Amino acid sequence: MAKLPIIKLPDPLLRTTSAPVERIDADLVRLADDMLETMYAAPGVGLAAIQVAVPKRLFVIDTSDDEAKPDPRVLINPEIVSRSDELRLHEEGCLSLPEVLVEIERPARIVVRYLDRHGKQQEHEAEGLMATAIQHELDHLDGKLIIDFLSRLKRDMVIRKFKKLARSEM
Numbered sequence: 001m002a003k004l005p006i007i008k009l010p011d012p013l014l015r016t017t018s019a020p021v022e023r024i025d026a027d028l029v030r031l032a033d034d035m036l037e038t039m040y041a042a043p044g045v046g047l048a049a050i051q052v053a054v055p056k057r058l059f060v061i062d063t064s065d066d067e068a069k070p071d072p073r074v075l076i077n078p079e080i081v082s083r084s085d086e087l088r089l090h091e092e093g094c095l096s097l098p099e100v101l102v103e104i105e106r107p108a109r110i111v112v113r114y115l116d117r118h119g120k121q122q123e124h125e126a127e128g129l130m131a132t133a134i135q136h137e138l139d140h141l142d143g144k145l146i147i148d149f150l151s152r153l154k155r156d157m158v159i160r161k162f163k164k165l166a167r168s169e170m
């Protein structure tokens, strides 16, 4: 396995709509394993393929506690098939936007349908942090970021900050 570089704002790739995965082959499974290693090293609870510059519809996730045993999951071509009316508020961070936290309200429970790493269709009912994280990662596949939940003024401030940071790192 290998750790991959995570792209950050203002990289325009983050605004890409990712394409469905056509084939689950050895290369794709290797990508998923590399994404898991990258996510654990960061550390983070989720990572979408586009964050390692691969515009394909998959993400990895592990919302288990630090003390619990790891629960790595790979979701390929995920879609939400139902959402609760009840909402859950969570302060979300993102590995592509270091040090930015945004309070976001999303459905508290969802049912997500996806293909696992063996190409088998799965349906999973998620709640709590898992439900929030899945919706966050799904947003990435459509080019959406946590700053899109901010007012335009605040969003522009964050974007300016990251542009400046990127210039100073050149």
Ligand code: NI
Residues within 6 Å of the ligand: 093, 094, 095, 096, 136, 140
């Ligand atoms: Ni993110």
